[in-house]
Amino acid sequence: MRIVLLGPPGAGKGTQAKRLAARHGLAHIATGDLFRRNVQEETELGTIARSYMDRGDLVPDDVTVAMVVRGLELAPRGYLLDGFPRNMAQAEALESELETTGRPLTAVLALLLPEEVAVKRIAGRRTCRSCQRPYNVELEPTAVPDTCDACGGPLVQRADDAVDVVRRRLEVYRESTEPLLDFYDRRGLLRVVDAAGTEDQVFELASRALGHPVGDAEERPALR
Ligand code: AP5
Numbered sequence: 730m731r732i733v734l735l736g737p738p739g740a741g742k743g744t745q746a747k748r749l750a751a752r753h754g755l756a757h758i759a760t761g762d763l764f765r766r767n768v769q770e771e772t773e774l775g776t777i778a779r780s781y782m783d784r785g786d787l788v789p790d791d792v793t794v795a796m797v798v799r800g801l802e803l804a805p806r807g808y809l810l811d812g813f814p815r816n817m818a819q820a821e822a823l824e825s826e827l828e829t830t831g832r833p834l835t836a837v838l839a840l841l842l843p844e845e846v847a848v849k850r851i852a853g854r855r856t857c858r859s860c861q862r863p864y865n866v867e868l869e870p871t872a873v874p875d876t877c878d879a880c881g882g883p884l885v886q887r888a889d890d891a892v893d894v895v896r897r898r899l900e901v902y903r904e905s906t907e908p909l910l911d912f913y914d915r916r917g918l919l920r921v922v923d924a925a926g927t928e929d930q931v932f933e934l935a936s937r938a939l940g941h942p943v944g945d946a947e948e949r950p951a952l953r
Pocket residue numbers: 736737738739740741742743744745760761762764781782783785786787788789793811812813814815819850851853854855863864865866868889898924925926927928929931
């Protein structure tokens with residue numbers, strides 16, 4: 730399986746990608762997480778990325794594409810791309826990279842929901858500083874306040890979750906990323922998922938869209 734996850738900020742791409750990747754034994758390649766890790770570790774890439782991320786703008790394509798291509802090389806058993814591609818230039822670069830390997834995408838899942846639902850989710854979002862897992866303090870509090878249920882790391886609010894930056898990220902999504910829905914629809918890859926429901930409901934819909942309803946989990950071997 731070689732899957733792209735599309736959707737606006739707050740759609741639940743990271744949340745669903747982690748679950749789908751675990752279920753199917755896929756690598757989860759999340760450009761936002763990779764950039765945040767580089768920012769945290771104060772690498773050269775992190776310094777470049779930070780200035781764009783703090784404004785809600787896209788990091789330049791050359792930097793982003795090179796980072797993703799390195800990630801694909803480390804994922805021979807399949808992957809979920811979360812947050813990439815995000816504009817036409819990135820989509821075309823990915824397509825030509827995959828043509829050279831003879832391993833094209835198998836599906837593009839678009840997680841779509843009303844903007845006000847996405848904004849509400851982002852307002853309550855906290856992310857684990859250690860494992861990057863997202864939580865929501867309003868909708869699904871953790872067992873211990875401000876502590877990751879999975880690894881015990883501290884929960885922090887993302888710098889780009891400030892209201893004015895979120896507004897800009899939504900604008901960038903509408904202008905640059907939304908046209909990819911049509912791009913992938915024309916290639917017969919697009920599967921639209923209603924992402925407004927609970928995490929479990931969305932997981933069920935996403936799994937169905939991939940042809941593997943949740944009830945089948947135990948009967949089926951992990952896909953390669
Ligand atoms: P990135 O990290 O990719 O952010 P995003 O696309 O804006 O998406 P989010 O992480 O905000 O949301 P999500 O859909 O993953 O939702 P989540 O699962 O967290 O990118 C950040 C920045 O990096 C960009 O602005 C850009 O600067 C740069 N960048 C990244 N990729 C790039 C690229 N390709 N090119 C250039 N620049 C790039 O869920 C959100 C919240 O809702 C959480 O609190 C979660 O717990 C909760 N939640 C999830 N699902 C549900 C549900 N069903 N019900 C209730 N709550 C839910």
